[in-house]
Amino acid sequence: MSMARLFPGINIGYVLEQYERYQQDPNQVDAAWRAFFERWGSVLVAEEGPTTPGVAAPAVDLAKVAAVVSLAESIRKRGHRAAHLDPLGSDPPGDPALDTGYHGLSERDLEALPASIIGGPIAQSSRNAHEAITRLRAVYCGTIGYDFGHVEETEEREGLIEA
Structure with a gap:
């Protein structure tokens, strides 16, 4: 399950609250959140040495x-x-939101994060977020594309995605 599906709209405050509850007692959060935090705990928690018992470990920059x-x-x-x-040959209109810096990211940040947070088939074959973003740019910023977002049948849409 991708992060984009887990919290559409990126409500980080809510995610942090759930993570704090999970750190106190994993049974305080829903099973889906437990599974998410069990899988992504290494991404969410910075490994900056030992922590004091009873004190939450510092979070990686969520x-x-x-x-x-x-x-x-x-x-x-x-x-x-x-x-x-x-x-x-005129330049495309562009959009500032397509730039890495617009989001406060560097190439190094992208290289340090797993591709799986991007989600989708592109992430499955990428080593890290940098590689996945590069592939996304090739697909979505290229000159050939297919739009099948309007296809409502899940199986049909997934078949088109895999094709």
Whole structure:
């Protein structure tokens, strides 16, 4: 399950609250959150040495994780604005939200995060978020594309995604 599906709209405050509850007692959160935190605990918790018992470990910059998800969504939604489509060669209109810096990210940030936070088939074959974002740009900012977001049948849509 991708982060984008777990918290659409990126409500980090809510995620942090759930994570704090999970750290106090994993049974205080829903089973889906427990599974998420069990899987992503290494991403969410910075390994800065020993912590004092009873004190929550410092969180990895969840803002960076949220920023990567936001960047991926921006590329998916607005990537066409960076595509070079004019046969006369004029520059595409672009969109600031397509830039890594707009989201407060650096290449190093992307390299440090797993591709799986991006979600989708592109992430499955990428080593890290940097590679996944590069592939997303190639797909969504390129000159050939397919739009099947309007397909409502899940199996049919998933078949088109895999094709």
